[in-house]
Amino acid sequence: DSGVTQTPKHLITATGQRVTLRCSPRSGDLSVYWYQQSLDQGLQFLIQYYNGEERAKGNILERFSAQQFPDLHSELNLSSLELGDSALYFCASSPHGGPYEQYFGPGTRLTVT
């Protein structure tokens, strides 16, 4: 158990809908990272927040947004969902702002039908 929690574990929704994925980092970790992993694909970095502020952005679509709250939990919002958005979404956390030693949560499997 990495100490990073993600909810929900599974999510099934229809095209055009909007969903919110939630992540709680390890106790004391200030950075939260979001990744997307499609079938048979590697991990694609989406976005990073550090202590409530956006720190780095990857290949995140405009339909996707995220935020980190004062209690350091984070939410990833996915809107106008398309079939191709079906994937595993992982949250990771680290103690500091750098990209080192990230600890991953169990993921949310999103299925868009």
Add this chain to the structure above:
Amino acid sequence: GQQLNQSPQSMFIQEGEDVSMNCTSSSIFNTWLWYKQDPGEGPVLLIALYKAGELTSNGRLTAQFGITRKDSFLNISASIPSDVGIYFCAGPGGIQGAQKLVFGQGTRLTINP
């Protein structure tokens, strides 16, 4: 952008055999991380390397930071069934992408009992 190339892409071995895999980059990295991912689960950090030439062990796993700083190696000795999974290397995204981790495409390990 930076890419990490892992080889082999997949391995089929007998239980008890030793395993070697590697990761190469076109540019210099100052950190190498090795993760293992079980199906449907989040990646688990196995070993972190911070210095060229560094050799670090974690049980039956040993990883090395290549002296050119453009490669890293992971060895597993006396493989057991629970070693099955996908092994990813990762490193910081470079000068402009220093806040994100770049992941290799993974080496899928299958063990025949």
